[in-house]
Amino acid sequence: MIVNDRQKTVLPVELSEDRYQTKQISMGKEIAIVGAGMLGLTLALRCVDHGYKVTLFESAPEIGGLASVWKIGDLTWDRHYHVTLLSDSHTRKIAGDLGIDDEFEWVETKTGFFTDGRLVSMSNTLEFLTFPPLDLFSKFRLGLTILYASRVTDWRKLEQISVEKWLTRLSGKRNFEKIWKPLLRAKLGNAYRESSAAFIWASIQRMYAARHSGMKKEMFGYVRGGYKRLLSRFEEVLTEKGVEIKLGSRIKTIEPDDNTRVRITESDSVRTFDNVVLTCSASVVSNLVPGLQPDELNILSGVRYQGIICASMLLKQPISDYYVTNITDETPFTGIIEMSALVDKSEFGGLSLVYLPKYIAPDDPMFEQSDEQIQEHFISGVESMYPFFDRQDVVEFKISRVREVFPIPVLNYSQKVPDIRTSIPNLFVVNSSQITNGTLNVNETVQIAEKAFEAVLKWSD
Ligand SMILES: Cc1cc2nc3c(=O)[nH]c(=O)nc-3n(C[C@H](O)[C@H](O)[C@H](O)COP(=O)(O)OP(=O)(O)OC[C@H]3O[C@@H](n4cnc5c(N)ncnc54)[C@H](O)[C@@H]3O)c2cc1C
Structure with missing residues (x-):
């Protein structure tokens, strides 16, 4: 079992002698990674640098997962608000590996x-x-x-x-x-x-x-151009290194092929690999791999997730100068994130970008509401909070719905976590359910990817 303890995480900064030897062994081995979120992308980079032949399968038409981008008005910006902290050393390291660590802007926020x-x-x-x-x-x-x-x-x-x-x-x-x-x-x-x-x-x-990361102030950062820049750099680097990125490829089933290889079924094709790593949520894994042991399936399907409805609102005017507004009163959304209080307005063509998140359970009936219903509900909420707010200032309003964002941190959670290594040889599972002593953020996600890489090196045949 992989150890879920931050102190014990080994980070592959340089290739150690051991690594050099395993590099010889992994040279030319075929690995499939399912999911091209920040986890799958980081893992793909580590694996290709180590000599693996990497194929990345992503069901969405674009890479990025929860950190992906979309169009709002004339802008392309993060579908969900994302900020990097000065102390996010793993996120910054990955940005460095992609050659864009000098593209961060650091801002003191309110x-x-x-x-x-x-x-x-x-x-x-x-x-x-x-x-x-x-x-x-x-x-x-x-x-x-x-x-x-x-x-x-x-x-x-x-x-x-x-x-x-x-x-x-x-x-x-x-x-x-x-x-x-x-x-x-x-x-x-x-x-x-x-x-x-x-x-x-x-x-x-x-x-x-x-x-407490040097400047004694809460410094928040973003890459100029947002996650669009980071993701397009990821795509460029991985493609240059020979990673095959298959978008719009939803994996249907995973099974052992013979003693060592693993078979992946897409809708219209079947391929086998030396190693397969699944980065999708625990419940998705339990559906994809019915051949796992009953206790593994129980653990996977026992992870309970929290979901989100996250609205992006592009405005002619700002509503405040706070990056985060915490809300203790009853409102339709559970917080306000004013991205344009952090990001230079020139990125948004002089407009303001505000996110209205509402975290809810995956079976909450709100997921079934139409965009119009949610928009009306949320905008009325903003009107009641800010008397000067004019709904005529809304240039565009878009809604993202995700049923599984992060696991509920129930009592003794670390004892209910799926293992990275599965009972099927050369099949690995790695996702946010394995974050036991942190909150969900890209820094933790990148760390989990580094752990997964260590696990694949150690346990693949
Ligand atoms: C509202 C919100 C705000 C956030 N704010 C911040 C922030 O400010 N700072 C920060 O650092 N982090 C933030 N995060 C967290 C950050 O987005 C996550 O840590 C990170 O994106 C998780 O990446 P992942 O690869 O583990 O998962 P995902 O991004 O979920 O990737 C999994 C991928 O697997 C794909 N997939 C699933 N099933 C299949 C299948 N059958 N076949 C093929 N592909 C499949 C999915 O399409 C997806 O792309 C935020 C997240 C949310 C939702």
Whole structure:
């Protein structure tokens, strides 16, 4: 079993002597990677650099998965909001490998809080101290909770405690009801009740790392041109190195072919490979590979996901200067991300780009609502929050729906995680369900890809 412990992750920065030997062995071996999200792309790069002959299968018509781009108005920008933190060393390393590490812009951003019908800034210590909805003692407890969480190193213990219990004990009932509960519900919905304290610990750790990465300020970054630039560079580099990228290729089944090779069935063709790595969600894997052992299938189908409806709104005017606005009141969406408060307006032709995410369970009936219904609901929500907002300023409104974004971090989650190595020789599974002590972000995704690469080298015949 691969070890799910960040400390033990070995990063293939340089080719070690061992690696050199395995390179000889992998030279010319055929590997198929299913899924061309950031995980599959990173893995493809590592494998081709190691001498593998790589084929990348992607069901969508474009690469990128959750980080893919689409057209909104005349722009091509990220389908879902994406930011890189100064502390995201793995994301930055991959950008470096693609030769675009000097294309990041780093910006100090502001954070807003919409609470009790008011929008307030919460971007520095002074603003925290004057934050209206809490008395000084509550703020003190809240501050202590964050400080304490940032110092905890043993996340495994936190996995055994419910997040509600842990935060109430540390911050008090008032802070939990007023601040933590709305924030947890914004991301996890009602599943926050079953979630462990490791979730909030990982979120605080990431926020702290951002604040303590050299500049002592929360620096957020983006590649000029957004993920479009990063993905097109990925495509160029992989193609130059000989990776076959098959878009619009939905894999239907995976089976062992003989003792060592693995058979992949697309709609109209069957191919075999020395190694196959699946990067799709756990539930998709359980459908694709019915020949796995019952206990493997149970684990895979037992991973519960949280989904999202994420609207992109292109506007003539900005609505605030906050990159993130956290919302503690009841609104149709669970947060506001104003991308144009981070990204230079020239990228958007002078317009403003605002994301309205709503995290919901995969079976939430909202997934069945029409674009028009969601648009009306969301725009009315923005109108009620910002009295100056004029719906005539909406240049374009687009909606993304994804039923499986990240796993619900239930109690003792790390014991319920699918293994990278499967019972079918040379078949590997790697996806975000294997992130046990972090939140879903590209930095974690790239790390998981590096782990998968190590696993393939170690365990393939
Ligand atoms: C709303 C939102 C906001 C985010 N914000 C940030 C952020 O600010 N910063 C950050 O770092 N990260 C952010 N992330 C997280 C980031 O997008 C993910 O960490 C990353 O994209 C996950 O990549 P992946 O390759 O693991 O998964 P995916 O992107 O889901 O890739 C899996 C791929 O497999 C393909 N696939 C599935 N089934 C099949 C099949 N049968 N055959 C062939 N292909 C198949 C899918 O089409 C998909 O392309 C955000 C994500 C979301 C949804």
